[in-house]
Amino acid sequence: MGETSSSSHSRQDPCVLGYGFHGAIANSTPANFFDQEGAAYFGELEETFMHQVASLTRTQQAATTSIAHHGDIKPFPTAATVTAATATARPPPTLDIFPAWPMRSLHTPKEGSNVTADSTDDSESSSKNNSNHSSDQHGAAADMQSQFDQVSQQQQLQHKNMATSSTPRTGKTPDRKQTIRRLAQNREAARKSRLRKKAYIQQLESSKLKLAQIEQDMQRARSQGIFLGGAPGANTTSSGAAMFDVEYARWLDDHGRRMAELHGALHAHLPDGDLRAIVDDTLTHHDELFQLKASAAKSDVFHLITGVWTTPAERCFLWMGGFRPSDLVKTLLPQLDPLTEQQLVGICNLQQSSQQAEEALSQGLDQLHQSLADTMAGGSLIDDTNMSFMGQMALALGKLSNLEGFVIQADNLRQQTLHQMHRILTVRQAARCFLAIGEYHNRLRALSSLWVSRPREILGADEGHCGEISIAAQASQSQFSSF
Amino acid sequence: MQYAAAEQAWYMPAAVAATTMAESAVASVERLASESAVVVFSVSSCCMCHAVKRLFCGMGVHPTVHELDLDPRGRELERALARLLGYGPAGSPVVPVVFIGGKLVGAMDRVMAAHINGSLVPLLKEAGALWL
Numbered sequence: 001m002g003e004t005s006s007s008s009h010s011r012q013d014p015c016v017l018g019y020g021f022h023g024a025i026a027n028s029t030p031a032n033f034f035d036q037e038g039a040a041y042f043g044e045l046e047e048t049f050m051h052q053v054a055s056l057t058r059t060q061q062a063a064t065t066s067i068a069h070h071g072d073i074k075p076f077p078t079a080a081t082v083t084a085a086t087a088t089a090r091p092p093p094t095l096d097i098f099p100a101w102p103m104r105s106l107h108t109p110k111e112g113s114n115v116t117a118d119s120t121d122d123s124e125s126s127s128k129n130n131s132n133h134s135s136d137q138h139g140a141a142a143d144m145q146s147q148f149d150q151v152s153q154q155q156q157l158q159h160k161n162m163a164t165s166s167t168p169r170t171g172k173t174p175d176r177k178q179t180i181r182r183l184a185q186n187r188e189a190a191r192k193s194r195l196r197k198k199a200y201i202q203q204l205e206s207s208k209l210k211l212a213q214i215e216q217d218m219q220r221a222r223s224q225g226i227f228l229g230g231a232p233g234a235n236t237t238s239s240g241a242a243m244f245d246v247e248y249a250r251w252l253d254d255h256g257r258r259m260a261e262l263h264g265a266l267h268a269h270l271p272d273g274d275l276r277a278i279v280d281d282t283l284t285h286h287d288e289l290f291q292l293k294a295s296a297a298k299s300d301v302f303h304l305i306t307g308v309w310t311t312p313a314e315r316c317f318l319w320m321g322g323f324r325p326s327d328l329v330k331t332l333l334p335q336l337d338p339l340t341e342q343q344l345v346g347i348c349n350l351q352q353s354s355q356q357a358e359e360a361l362s363q364g365l366d367q368l369h370q371s372l373a374d375t376m377a378g379g380s381l382i383d384d385t386n387m388s389f390m391g392q393m394a395l396a397l398g399k400l401s402n403l404e405g406f407v408i409q410a411d412n413l414r415q416q417t418l419h420q421m422h423r424i425l426t427v428r429q430a431a432r433c434f435l436a437i438g439e440y441h442n443r444l445r446a447l448s449s450l451w452v453s454r455p456r457e458i459l460g461a462d463e464g465h466c467g468e469i470s471i472a473a474q475a476s477q478s479q480f481s482s483f
Numbered sequence: 484m485q486y487a488a489a490e491q492a493w494y495m496p497a498a499v500a501a502t503t504m505a506e507s508a509v510a511s512v513e514r515l516a517s518e519s520a521v522v523v524f525s526v527s528s529c530c531m532c533h534a535v536k537r538l539f540c541g542m543g544v545h546p547t548v549h550e551l552d553l554d555p556r557g558r559e560l561e562r563a564l565a566r567l568l569g570y571g572p573a574g575s576p577v578v579p580v581v582f583i584g585g586k587l588v589g590a591m592d593r594v595m596a597a598h599i600n601g602s603l604v605p606l607l608k609e610a611g612a613l614w615l
Contacts, residue, residue, distance in 0.1 A: 346601075353598045356541050364534025371530065402530050405576075405591075409531070412592045416599035423600070 240299025241308070247292050248309055251285075258282055259438040266431045276427045282434045283422050290415045293321065294408055301404040311448030314441065319358070320365065320410035325417035326355040328437065332421070335436045336429055346424040354417050361413065365406050372399050508563035511556065516582035519547035520612040524564055524580040526552045531591055532579040538594070542604075544612045551578065584610030 222243065258281070265278050297304055304321035307314070317323065329351040339347065375396045422430050506514070516522045521539065523546045525532035539546045551557035565577045567587060581588045583606050588594055597603040607613040 349601060350599065353601070353603075356538060357595050357598055359541055360534045360538035363537040364530045367533045368530040371528070399530075402576075405531055406534075409534075409591055409595065413595055413599065416596045420599050420601070 238300045238303070240296060241303035244292060244296035244300070244303065245309055248289075251289050251292065255285065255438065258285060259435060262431055262435055266428070266435065272427045275431055279422070279427055279430045279434065283418065286418055287415060290411045293411050297321070297404045297407045297411075301407055304407055305403065311445045312451060313444045313448040317444070320361065321407045322411060322414055323441075324358060325414050326351055326358055328440075329354060329417065329421070331440060332433055332436055336425065336433060339429075343424055343429075347421075350417065350420050350424070354413065357413050361406060361409055368399060368402055368406070372396060375399060508556065508559035509566065512560055512563045512567065513585075515549060516587070517585035520584060520610040521546035521607065522582040523548045524560065524578055524582075525550055526576070526578045528552070529576065529578055531576070535579040535581065535591055535594060538598070542607070542613070543615070544607055546581075546612075583607060583612070 258278075262278055262282060265275055293304060301321075303309060307318040307321070310318065314323075317327070329347065333347060333351070336347075375392060378392075421433055425433055512524070515524075521544055523532070523535060523539070525536070525548050527550045536546065536548065549560075551561050554560065561577050564580050568577065568580065568590060570577060577590075580590060581594050588597060588603075588606070594603065597606070604613065
C-alpha cells in the first residue's frame with residue numbers, strides 16, 4: 001500500500017499534489033476513516049490546499065524529494081507533509097502544531113484550549129504573517145529540510161502507532177480538522193491584511209498627489225491674486241489687502257516666536273557668534289515685512305495708509321502706513337544704556353537724520369494732498385482750462401498713484417533706520433534693541449485689545465437698568481484704574 | 484523754480500542753447516550734473532521731487548534744480564536719466580535724480596538711505612555744499 005501510494009506520489013506533479021493526495025486517500029485502506037468522516041471536509045479544503053500548494057511549489061518539491069526517500073508514505077503523513085509545507089512557510093506560531101502530532105493523545109486537551117484561543121491566534125499570526133511573510137520565504141526552504149527530517153521521524157512513529165491501534169486516530173481527526181481550519185483562517189486573515197495594507201498605501205499615494213496639486217493651485221492663485229488686486233473695487237477689502245492681512249498675521253506669529261527665541265538666547269548668555277546669527281535673522285525677518293508691505297502698497301495703498309491692518313492703538317501713532325522711525329529711536333535710546341560715546345553720537349545722528357527725512361516726506365505728502373484738493377476743487381494751476389469731469393478724474397487718478405511711492409519711501413526709511421541701529425550697536429545691544437521694539441509693539445497691541453473689550457455703558461437702556469449698568473461700569477472702571 | 488537761475492548766475496554764464504543742441508542727452512545730463520555741487524533733476528508737479536528739495540533745504544543745502552517739464556529737451560534728458568539709473572519699466576517716474584559733486588547718487592530711496600547711514604553729509608561736505 002505504502003509503495004503504491006509512494007509511487008503515485010512520486011510520479012505526480014507537485015502542483016497537483018492535492019489531487020494525488022486525494023487519490024492516495026482513495027487508494028489506501030488505512031485511510032478509510034478519512035473517506036467516511038473527512039472526505040467531504042477535505043473536498044472543501046482541497047481548493048484551499050491547491051492555492052497554498054501552488055504558491056509553495058518550490059517547497060513542495062523539496063518536500064516530495066525528501067519524502068520520497070522515506071518509503072513510508074501514507075495519506076496521513078502526506079497530508080501532514082502538505083500542511084507541514086504550508087505551515088512551515090509561516091512563522092513559528094503555526095509550527096507549534098508539529099510537536100503535537102507524535103503526542104496526539106496528550107495534545108487533545110490542549111487542542112480544546114487552542115480552539116478558543118484561535119481568534120486571537122489568527123490576528124497574531126496574520127499580523128506576523130504579514131511581517132514575516134517575505135523573510136520567511138527565504139528561510140522556509142532551509143527550514144523545510146530540518147522540519148521534514150523531524151516530520152519524517154514523527155511519521156515513522158505515527159506509522160507504528162497507526163499499525164497498532166486505531167483509537168489514537170479518532171482522537172487525531174478532530175484535532176486535524178481544527179488545525180486545518182485554523183490554518184485556513186490564518187491564511188485568510190493574512191491575505192486580508194495584505195490587501196488592506198495595499199489599499200492604505202494606495203490611499204496615501206493618492207492623497208500625496210492631491211496635496212501637491214493643491215499646493216500648486218494655491219501658489220498660482222496667490223500670484224494671480226497679486227495681479228488682480230486692483231480689479232475688485234466694490235469689495236471693502238480687495239484681494240491684495242486680504243492677502244496682506246493673512247501674511248501679516250503669519251508674520252506676527254513668526255515674530256512672537258523669534259522674540260521668545262531671542263529672549264532665551266540673550267539670557268542663556270550664548271557666545272556672540274550664535275547670538276549674532278539670531279539677531280541677523282531677526283533683521284532679515286523685519287526686511288520680509290517691508291517686502292510684504294511694498295507689494296501690498298502696489299495693490300492697495302489705502303489699506304496700508306489708513307492702517308486697517310494694525311490695531312487701534314498702533315493706528316493712532318501711524319505715520320505713512322507704519323511707525324515713525326525717529327520716534328522709535330527716541331524711545332529706544334534710554335533702553336540701550338550703557339552706550340559708548342561713539343555709539344551715542346551715532347544714534348543721535350540717526351535720530352536727527354531720520355527726523356529730517358520724515359519731515360521731507362511729510363512735506364512731499366502735504367504737497368500731494370494740496371495738489372489733489374486743487375484738482376478735485378476744479379481748475380488746476382498748471383494745466384489748461386475747460387476741464388471735463390472725466391479729465392479731472394483722470395488727473396486726480398494720476399496724482400493718487402504717487403501715494404504708493406510715498407508709502408514705499410516711508411517703509412524704506414524704516415528699514416534703513418533699523419539697519420543703521422543694527423550697525424551702530426554691538427550684538428548684545430542689538431538683541432536688546434529688537435526685543436525692546438517687539439515688546440513696545442506688543443504693549444500697543446495689548447492696549448488695543450483691552451480698549452476694545454473694555455466695559456461700556458449701554459446706550460438706550462430703560463430707566464430701570466440704567467442705574468445697574470452704570471454701577472457695573474464704574475466698578476469695572478475702578479478695576480481698570482489699578483492697571 | 485528760481486534755483487537754476489540763481490545758481491547759474493553765481494557759477495558762470497549759462498551755456499548757450501546752440502552748443503547743447505549737438506550734445507547727446509546723456510552728455511547733457513553729465514554736463515549739467517557737474518556744473519554744481521548738488522544737482523537735482525525734477526518735474527515741477529512731482530511731489531516726491533518736492534520732498535527731496537525740502538530734504539536738502541532742511542539740511543541747509545541749496546541744490547541746483549533742473550525742471551524737466553520746463554526744459555525744451557526735457558523728454559530726452561528724462562530718457563537719458565532713466566538709462567543712467569537702469570530703469571526698465573516706462574510707467575514709474577524717473578525723477579527726482581540727485582547728483583552730488585558730479586557723481587550720481589540716485590533716486591529718492593538712495594538719497595534717503597545715504598542720509599540714514601550717514602554717508603550723505605560727508606559727501607555734501609566733500610562737494611562743498613555744506614560747511615558746518
